[in-house]
Amino acid sequence: MLKKERHDFVMRQINLHNRVLTSDLVQLLNVSEDTIRRDLQELSDNNKLFKVHGGALSKSYQSSFDDSAVYAKDAKISIAKKAISLIKDGMVVLTGGGTTIIEVAKLLPENLHATFFTISPFVAIELAKYSKIEVILIGGLFSKNSQVTYGGHVINQLSEISADLCLLGTSALHPTDGLTDTDWEINQLKKTMLNFSKRTAVLCISEKLDISLRLKVAPLETIDYLITELPANDSTLNAYQRKNLQIL
Incomplete structure (x- = not known):
């Protein structure tokens, strides 16, 4: 090559x-x-x-502040707009990190009353701009690769949360293998977040579909919402149709 x-x-x-x-x-x-x-x-x-x-x-x-370098920014904004429809007043929302989640934080309604737990300092900074949102940054070791907090202390804190909704980015999504990743520590975080949330929405640009990485996070059956930039009836998403999975 x-x-x-x-x-x-x-x-x-x-x-x-x-x-x-x-x-x-x-x-x-x-x-x-x-x-x-x-x-x-x-x-x-x-x-x-x-x-x-x-x-x-x-x-x-x-950095969350360098908007000019965000890959597939328009697609991520489209996903963020769909994700916001799931967030209601009074909710407890748990979020991961990543540029798509940051776009969600930037587009929230100004008067939203909610509590957000996050493992991402960059997401917390965006959420802190809203006067009626309570922001709780879960602290621990900081991953320079994934830009989120991690480790046993973080997992212990996550296990004490009962979130109404978890917003989760993903490195890869496959109709058979489900959510997968390459980082062991991040996998453990995502599994814990899924376990302590009533509902989970996975935010995924279409380029990450049909990809399987070496470490399994969770099967599709554990996800409530799949949000991409594609129309919900796009044929690309046919393989992801599940009884309890709503595609937005």
Whole structure:
């Protein structure tokens, strides 16, 4: 594979998943670790990503304030508008992190009365702009890769919450394999969030559909709402039809 093809592949993975691990790229591209490190360094030097220990981060994922670098921003805004229809006054809402969840936070009604728990400092900052929303940031170790808090202390706090609605982003969604990811710690967080929420909405741009990663989070049957930028009756979503799953 030519260097340009490798670079294009890396950026595709970054855009879809917000981060990449060197070890994963070595396997996917069947090249040496040194080759991947050089590729990531070159892409970093060209200001296309942030190189970190063990991999790289998306430019848009590094900060919630750099709107110009958000990948598929229009699609994420469309998803956010649909997700807001699920949020009602008086609700307790639990959120993960990521650029799509940040778009939800930016578009909430000004007069919404609600309580939001979040593991994302960037989401908390956006939510703090609303005078009638109570914002509770769950503290713990901070993941530089995923930009959320994690660890046993965070999981213990999550287990004490009874949320009306959980808004969850995803790295990949598959009709058979369900929600999957590549980060063990983030998987444990998502599982806990699902377990302590009455209803769960997964927010997913269509490019992440039909993808399965190595670590399983949950089957589709545990999700109440699937929200993409596509019309609910789009044929792409036919494989995701489940008895208790509502597609928005």
